[in-house]
Amino acid sequence: xxxxxxxxxxxxxxxxxxxxxxxxxxxxxxxxxxxxxxxxxxxxxxxxxxxxxxxxxxxxxxxxxxxxxxxxxxxxxxxxxxxxxxxxxxxxxxxxxxxxxxxxxxxxxxxxxxxxxxxxxxxxxxxxxxxxxxxxxxxxxxxxxxxxxxxxxxxxxxxxxxxxxxxxxxxxxxxxxxxxxxxxxxxxxxxxxxxxxxxxxxxxxxxxxxxxxxxxxx
Amino acid sequence: xxxxxxxxxxxxxxxxxxxxxxxxxxxxxxxxxxxxxxxxxxxxxxxxxxxxxxxxxxxxxxxxxxxxxxxxxxxxxxxxxxxxxxxxxxxxxxx
Numbered sequence: 565x566x567x568x569x570x571x572x573x574x575x576x577x578x579x580x581x582x583x584x585x586x587x588x589x590x591x592x593x594x595x596x597x598x599x600x601x602x603x604x605x606x607x608x609x610x611x612x613x614x615x616x617x618x619x620x621x622x623x624x625x626x627x628x629x630x631x632x633x634x635x636x637x638x639x640x641x642x643x644x645x646x647x648x649x650x651x652x653x654x655x656x657x658x659x660x661x662x663x664x665x666x667x668x669x670x671x672x673x674x675x676x677x678x679x680x681x682x683x684x685x686x687x688x689x690x691x692x693x694x695x696x697x698x699x700x701x702x703x704x705x706x707x708x709x710x711x712x713x714x715x716x717x718x719x720x721x722x723x724x725x726x727x728x729x730x731x732x733x734x735x736x737x738x739x740x741x742x743x744x745x746x747x748x749x750x751x752x753x754x755x756x757x758x759x760x761x762x763x764x765x766x767x768x769x770x771x772x773x774x775x776x777x778x779x780x781x782x
Numbered sequence: 783x784x785x786x787x788x789x790x791x792x793x794x795x796x797x798x799x800x801x802x803x804x805x806x807x808x809x810x811x812x813x814x815x816x817x818x819x820x821x822x823x824x825x826x827x828x829x830x831x832x833x834x835x836x837x838x839x840x841x842x843x844x845x846x847x848x849x850x851x852x853x854x855x856x857x858x859x860x861x862x863x864x865x866x867x868x869x870x871x872x873x874x875x876x877x
Contacts, residue, residue: 584847584849584850587846587847587850588847588849588850588853591846591849591850591851591853591854592853594853594854594857595853595854595856595857595858596857597857598854598857598858598861599857599860599861599864602857602861602864602865603864605861605865606861606864606865606868609865609868609869610868610869610871610872613869613872613873614872620821632806632810635806636803636806639799639802639803639806640799642799642836642840643795643796643798643799643802643840646795646798646839646840647792647795650791650792650795651792754842757840757841758841761836761837761840761841762841764836765833765836765837768829768832768833768836769826769829769833771829772809772813772825772826772828772829773825773826775813776809776810776812776813776825777813777821777822777825778813779816779821
């Protein structure tokens with residue numbers, strides 16, 4: 565099995581510096597992702613203050629159990645890849661690869677559950693763009709349209725990020741299995757893991773905003 | 783081998799995961815109660831704690847360089863300003 569080179573690149577004074585620089589680059593990108601999703605959260609806040617009861621009502625029509633299951637799926641996936649990073653650092657290559665593929669499997673499960681949720685929304689007459697019989701049956705149509713349009717854009721954007729993550733995890737998993745991503749230079753996996761964790765963090769805010777804040781009516 | 787990562791171990795990942803699941807169950811349960819005006823701060827407050835756990839322990843921000851922490855903090859602070867002013871705008875409109 566070929567070992568990746570241990571020597572750091574010339575313009576860094578040590579491997580530690582190189583790893584820190586690589587991680588810093590990823591953190592800057594993650595900060596931009598926070599703002600990217602943040603714009604959608606801002607819209608949610610702005611529309612919600614105008615019609616809190618309608619937003620509670622709309623959230624009550626969401627697929628709570630599937631959405632909550634997805635929260636657990638993503639938390640478990642973050643746990644898997646966090647442990648994978650540790651295992652790779654320890655030199656346990658095969659367990660690391662298995663955990664990365666496990667993370668990928670959970671990501672695919674998340675997308676499958678999301679697809680079922682969208683299908684159920686369509687069944688209830690809730691389509692993007694305010695189309696569907698649901699919007700003829702509610703009181704504050706404008707507020708419900710705002711909620712559901714924001715829901716589709718936010719969760720759609722999130723699902724695209726998950727899909728990109730699936731591809732990334734597959735690549736990382738294969739690189740670990742074939743020895744191209746070795747324990748001596750594990751920060752390649754750590755950086756990929758940072759991306760995956762931020763996708764999880766985004767969902768941790770999407771879930772209460774679109775599923776939990778139902779006005780406590782059950 | 784890369785430099786020593788001493789503060790976050792697999793054990794801390796396990797405890798973090800357990801904490802995250804517990805908080806998830808708590809928010810889920812609380813969503814069935816009539817919290818009224820507390821609904822928003824409670825749900826989002828707990829979400830913030832969960833995000834902090836993921837950031838500090840899974841993403842190892844607790845042992846990360848100052849520059850990386852600053853990068854993330856600036857994103858979060860700017861977002862807070864954006865939300866605060868957008869909401870203040872809407873809430874103070876008289877028309």
